[in-house]
Amino acid sequence: MKGTVMRSTGSFYDVLAEDGKKYNCRVRGKIRLEGIKETNPVAVGDYVIIDLEHEIGSITEILPRHNHILRQSVKKTGHSHVLAANIDQALLVVTLALPRTSLGFIDRFLVSAEAYRIPQIIIFNKRDLLVEEEAIYVNQLINLYESIGVTCFSTSAHQDDLVEVRKILQNKVTLIAGHSGVGKSTLLNRIAPTISQAVGDISTFSEKGMHTTTFAEMFPLDNKTYVIDTPGVKEWGLVEMSEQELSDYFPEMRDLRLECKFGARCIHINEPKCAIIDAVQNEKIAISRYQSYYSMVLGEDNRK
Ligand SMILES: Nc1nc2c(ncn2[C@@H]2O[C@H](COP(=O)(O)OP(=O)(O)OP(=O)(O)O)[C@@H](O)[C@H]2O)c(=O)[nH]1
Ligand SMILES: [Mg+2]
Ligand SMILES: [Zn+2]
Known part of the structure; x- marks a missing residue:
């Protein structure tokens, strides 16, 4: 049966199944989404397949995630x-x-x-x-x-x-x-x-x-x-990503970066004729946002 994970305690999961009932389930065997090393293979919001043959249900499959x-x-x-x-x-x-x-x-x-x-x-x-x-x-x-x-x-x-x-x-x-x-x-x-x-x-x-x-x-x-x-998180460590990806995730940089002299090779740190650095100097991009970008590119450990 299909269901949605409503609650996760780390070892047990409440799954709201298609029949409208909630089942307490465990993960049986090894299930893992491709390419991701996660501390928790199943998360709240996951669509899963559950097997209810035993007293405690088991999650046998995670369906593909949208995000x-x-x-x-x-x-x-x-x-x-x-x-x-x-x-x-x-x-x-x-x-x-x-x-x-x-x-x-x-x-x-x-x-x-x-x-x-x-x-x-x-x-x-x-x-x-x-x-x-x-x-x-x-x-x-x-x-x-x-x-x-x-x-x-x-x-x-x-x-x-x-x-x-x-x-x-x-x-x-x-x-x-x-x-x-x-x-x-x-x-x-x-x-x-x-x-x-x-x-x-x-x-x-x-x-x-x-x-x-x-x-x-x-x-x-x-x-x-x-x-x-969700439980409060103390730190927010970024998953590793390239500089190109990173500036794509800053909406105010996304289009502007096409105007950098070095084009896609520019990482907007100290290159000449960088449209992003210009925009920071002209106050079109907030300095705090640029500082965040800068420390992410440098991988500085300021996760708090
Ligand atoms: N003065 C004031 N206190 C607030 C406000 N919102 C929450 N609080 C208080 O802040 C404290 C923490 O609130 P919670 O709702 O438990 O915080 P939480 O974000 O759920 O925390 P975790 O579950 O530990 O992640 C409680 O004492 C709340 O009464 C607010 O708008 N004003
Ligand atoms: Mg809370
Ligand atoms: Zn640039």
Whole structure:
């Protein structure tokens, strides 16, 4: 029988099957998608074939993925972790403080989604905690990211009714990601009170985050709308890619780079007559975005 993986605990999976029932399954034997070294062979959102002959079902096959969001795992080099598969859009929840999300982290997440042309949304949460200058800064970031095609919201999960956010989720499968403690589960509970995901206790909150959500799980909001809550990630390592690929995943560089003097050989670092460097100098490309690109090309280890 065919089904969709709704929840993954690492060794067990809840699969929503074609018959409308949920089955607890294990992976039997070796299944692996071609060419990918993953720490988790089966991810939430995967379409799978399950065999229900035994008491505990088993996943016998993963059907081809439309896409997935991959991040380089920090412990095992060369391995990558699939956050979710077969998604329509990726929503990153970020905060300026408690915890702080860096622009490098945001940009690496966007690149990982753009690699599969997965539309991106950023929610700047905890607006109620911002002082005036911080609120102005958030607005500047919203202008920057909207200018490169990312849909942005500034929210307070405690105060807002989130009508606009709910609208953008409609009829789609949305992955929700971000550092631990940014308010992913709080937002979800607010959007769909039936969900009631556990939320971290602010009194025990530390800058490091406490990982209240421990497993990725997909929730239906209605029969066409699904959201995937994920455990907070501390670092976002980029899966290895060439410089050519990388600038293709920066929407503001994609077309412009054709105008570089060295054409496709230009990696936009120190070449003469580079259209990208010109655009940074003319403030047509944001310096923070270029800095992110630069550190990705150099493979600098600033994953946070
Ligand atoms: N002031 C304020 N606090 C918030 C807001 N959203 C969430 N919080 C608080 O932030 C803490 C963490 O929220 P969670 O929803 O557990 O965060 P999470 O992103 O799901 O974290 P993990 O599950 O660990 O990845 C909780 O104490 C929430 O009440 C907000 O908009 N404003
Ligand atoms: Mg959570
Ligand atoms: Zn160039």
